[in-house]
Amino acid sequence: MALRWGVVSAGLIATDFASVLSSLPRSEHQVAYIGTQHPQHKATVLLCLAAGKAVLCEKPMGVNAAEVREMAAEARARGLFLMEGLWSRFFPAMDALWSVLAQGTVGDLRVAHAEFGFDMCGHVSRATDWAQAGGSLLDLGIYCVQFISLVFGGQKPEKISAVGRLHETGVDDTVSVLLQYPGGVHGTFTCSISMQLSNVAFVRGTKGMAQ
Numbered sequence: 001m002a003l004r005w006g007v008v009s010a011g012l013i014a015t016d017f018a019s020v021l022s023s024l025p026r027s028e029h030q031v032a033y034i035g036t037q038h039p040q041h042k043a044t045v046l047l048c049l050a051a052g053k054a055v056l057c058e059k060p061m062g063v064n065a066a067e068v069r070e071m072a073a074e075a076r077a078r079g080l081f082l083m084e085g086l087w088s089r090f091f092p093a094m095d096a097l098w099s100v101l102a103q104g105t106v107g108d109l110r111v112a113h114a115e116f117g118f119d120m121c122g123h124v125s126r127a128t129d130w131a132q133a134g135g136s137l138l139d140l141g142i143y144c145v146q147f148i149s150l151v152f153g154g155q156k157p158e159k160i161s162a163v164g165r166l167h168e169t170g171v172d173d174t175v176s177v178l179l180q181y182p183g184g185v186h187g188t189f190t191c192s193i194s195m196q197l198s199n200v201a202f203v204r205g206t207k208g209m210a211q
Contacts, residue, residue, distance in 0.1 A: 006053065008044055009035035013058060031056055033085070037126060038133035042067045045082070049074050054081035059142050063133040088143050089150070097203070100210045101151070107207030110185055112151040114144035114201035117174070117192030121167070127193045128169045134193075135171035136164075141191035147201050148179060148187035157181050167194070 007018050014035035032048040034041055034057040042062050048055050055075070061084040062068040075082035088094070100106060117140060120127040127134045149155075157179040164175035174192035181187070190197060202211035 004030050006030075006032040006048070007035065008032055008048070009037075011035060030054065031081070034058055038063050038138060039131070042071060045071050046074055049078055049080055049082070052078070052080070056083050056085050058085045060084070060133075060138045063138065086143065086146050089146065094150075097151075097210055101203070105208065106203060106205030106210055109151070109203060109205045111204040112148045112187040112202070113204075114147045114187075114189040115191070115197040116140045116143050116199055117190065117195055117197035118199070119195060120193040124193075128167050128171055130170050134169070135167075135173075136175055136191040136193045137172050139191075139193060141175060141177070141189065144177075144189035144191055144201070148189060151203055152181050152185065152187065155181055157187075 005018075007014050014033070017033055017035065030053055032053040032055050034044050034048070034055060036044050036058075038060060041057055041060070045055050045057050045061070049071075057071075062071060071082060101109065117136065120139070126132040127139055159178075159180040161178040161180075162175060165173045167173040171193075173194050174190070176190045177188065179187040179189075200211060202209055
């Protein structure tokens, strides 16, 4: 049976995704890709799971932790695949970083840092729309969080500190976060929907750094 993908939603990301799918080899799996606006993710994911479909949901999977837990529990109960679509996890650069960390090239890991930001306010209306779960954390900061989480092996931080600036609509405009982990190591990140940042990520250890 040929690979059959259901693409739920229409838009730039969904179009790009469908274009890439056409270049992949066929298989026998059936998967629904969810590319709707953030607040519609949970309802659409649950609908597809109820229909017995494996699901790849565009980030953020939910607008809060409770939504994600509900979707994950439903997928487990039905024995179905459910994944958040964070494409940066599959960049070749990430494979290279894991290799560097595994080989101990940077020594004992001490710090991870990431920045991701650019001006979305003038041309992406949902980015500043509270009703559409806009804001820098859910749109861009999620990439920084997943990078730091992966670097530190999925550990939960012992302490989280954050400062930021709100947009006039009430969504988070620019945010800086400190994540403190066991053993005295930490991760930091800054994300913004109103200004261009360096858009780099790096780790530092006792023997050097990798970027």
